[in-house]
Amino acid sequence: MGHFLPDDGARLGFLADVSARLKIGGLLACADLMVQVAPHGVYRAWLAGAGLDPALLAKAEQRMAAEFHPINEPRLSELLDAAGFDEPIRLYQALGYCAYLSTRRG
Numbered sequence: 001m002g003h004f005l006p007d008d009g010a011r012l013g014f015l016a017d018v019s020a021r022l023k024i025g026g027l028l029a030c031a032d033l034m035v036q037v038a039p040h041g042v043y044r045a046w047l048a049g050a051g052l053d054p055a056l057l058a059k060a061e062q063r064m065a066a067e068f069h070p071i072n073e074p075r076l077s078e079l080l081d082a083a084g085f086d087e088p089i090r091l092y093q094a095l096g097y098c099a100y101l102s103t104r105r106g
Contacts, residue, residue, distance in 0.1 A: 001030060001031060001032065002014070002015075002030060002032040002069075002071075002076075003032045003033035003068045003069055003070050003071075004067070004068065004069070005069060006069045007069060007071055007075065007079075011069075011071075011079060012079050012082055012083060015028075015079055015080060015082075015083035015085070016082075016083045016084070018083070019083045019084040019085060019104055022104040023104070024104055024105070024106035025103060025104060025106070026103070026104045027101060027102070027103055027104075028080075028085055028101070028102045028103075028104065029091075029099065029100070029101050030088075030099070030100050030102070031092070031097055031098065031099040031100075032070070032071070032076065032097065032098060032100075033064075033068055033070045033096055033097050034070055034071065034072060034073060034076075034096060034097070034098045035070045035071060035072045042095060042096070043064075043095050043096055044057065044061065046095055047060060070096070073088075073090075073098070076088060076100070080102050084104055084105050085102040085103065085104055085105060086102055086103045086104075086105055087102070088100035088101065088102040089101045089102070
């Protein structure tokens with residue numbers, strides 16, 4: 001979800017808003033496209049292997065380049081910390097997407 005928000009204050013603002021709505025000890029589950037988690041080209045190969053038309057594949061790549069804002073795991077940790085969450089625990093990883101669980105601090 002966070003990869004749709006640029007890291008220009010919008011993502012931190014979103015996380016801070018979520019934190020404000022959770023009780024102390026509440027859990028945040030988030031899934032994001034991360035920078036350099038999967039080898040370069042693996043997502044493209046997966047889409048092509050699934051039979052995606054080459055024109056649609058090019059369109060998907062353009063959309064990802066223009067509208068997706070991946071960050072790395074250390075930056076996610078910084079943002080969560082600033083928003084009032086503990087260090088995230090990675091639960092899942094596939095094709096450059098990772099899912100995390102983090103607890104709201106008191």
